[in-house]
Amino acid sequence: MIRVLIADDEAMIRAGVRAILASDDGIEVIGEAADGRAAVELVRAHRPDVVLLDIRMPGLDGLRAAEEIATVAPGTAVVILTTFGDDENIGRALAGGAAGFLLKASDPRELIGAVHAVAGGAAFLSPMIARRVIDGYSDAARAATARARRRVEGLTDREREVLALLGAGHSNGEIGKALHLVEGTVKAHVSSILIKLDARNRVQAAVVAHEAGLV
Template sequence: MIRTMVVDDDALVRLGLTDLLDSDEAVEVVAQATDGLHAIEQAMAHRIDVALVDVRMPRMDGIAATRRLRALPHPPKVITLTTFDLDEYVYDALAAGADGFLLKDTDPAEILRAVHLVAAGSAMLHPTAARRLIDRYHRSGRPQAAQAQTRIAPLTPRERDVLSLLAEGETNADIAKTLGMQESTVKSHVSRILNTLAVTNRVQAALLARDAGLAP
């Protein structure tokens, strides 16, 4: 059972997401929160596997909340919710440790798929949106190429293949299909890549890949 929390200051949005998540027999909504501070309190009171967090909220916004949630002793995975895929706050939320983002008008089936993917350790970044996010990061203070190449140097050739596709926004399932691997093997490679690069999520790994020249 995937234990989830819905964080949004709009009561109707919370209700809609809760109803959707509860329709999945493998997902349980164990907490709701009206803003970032409330989300921290709820996460400390309940074991949360995945939190769906709105970006714009009073008192504490979704960016600060994501950073605080990910710093907890037992941090939940975080999916950021936003109205606009170009919202600059989304970029900051991913840098704070979010595992992906969704538009609020995303197809319900895709929202449920995102929860399952993130709970399993993957990320939910639409390929096109991921490229735009990475490009935005890339333009705003990228590290020197030599430094990035040094950081990826310990990776095996296969891990570099995986990282290159990850940098293009591919999911674990996409990478497995492209490279002719089992999805569980890809998941293991991604975990080792994140540990080796000392980054907290796939977006940050993708940035290093771009700076090191592994992806256009």
Template sequence: MIRVLVVDDEALVRSGLRMILEAAGDMAVVGEASDGAAAVGAVARLRPQVVLMDVRMPGVDGLTAAARILAAPDPPKLIMLTTFDLDAYVHQALRLGAVGFLLKDTPPRDLAAAVRTVTAGQAMLSPTVTKRLISSFVDKAPSRAESARRRLAALTAREEDVIRAVARGLSNAEIGRELNLTEATVKAHVSRVLAKLGLANRVQAAILVHDAALG
């Protein structure tokens, strides 16, 4: 069973998320929290594998809690819950190491699939949602773009092809088909690129590409 912690200041939202996740059959909601401070404590106490956390909460907000949770040893996979038009700082959570986010009106089937995806070690890089948000909210300042380009210059041509595809939200299988590589080879390339650039996950790789204005 995948152990999930649900964090939202609205009890009705927490209840709805619990019902959806537990109906999936392979997930257990091990706890709930109504603000960021409670979430940090619940993570330490309950050791969930995945945390679904609202960005906007009274008291300690989701972003502050994300920083604390992700800075701890062996942190859980963190997915932020957001409303697209309001949460212009979600990219900061992705930079901290969150594996992605979901809109609050995500269909139940997609919510369960997202939890399985991050548990399997993949980031939530949906070409139709995540890439759009990253692209909209990442700071495009010239100094940031120049710094990002310098970092990417360390990659080989093939590694750059792979990270560009990652930034477009493609899976390893899709990248393999596009670049005529086996899925295992793509996986190795992705791991090598993340290590070379000092990145935690595919979301951070996508942000770096967007910072450099290459994707």
């Protein structure tokens, strides 16, 4: 059972998200918060598998809450669920350790898919967000591609295979099945990849995979 915390300052939004998640028997909503500070404290107390954070909340906003959660409960995956999908918010969310970014206008099936993906150790970007990230590159993208390719040069062939599957959104278990590896070996490869790429988490490693053209 995937245990989820919902944080949004609008009660109607929280109710809607709860109703969507209730349609999946594998998901349990264990609590709600109306502001970022309360969300951090509930995560600290209950250690949910996933927390869904709005960006604009009173007191502590969702982006700063995500950064604190990454510190106090690194085992909890953060998904930003918001109306505001601008480049600055996307960049801050990913840099702050969020495992996913989803727009409230997304299909409800994307929300359920995002929860399962990040709970399984994968990263999840809404297709609309992924398209925005890709479209925003231009000249900066070419420079980023060159940097990313230099970064992956230090990986072994097997690590590049793992990184490519990680970048495509696969969990450790799925990567293991695809490459005929036990999950413990996949975890070891992922840890080595993060160290070699100087990446804080799987999302940042996935970005490098995309920039380097491995995905």
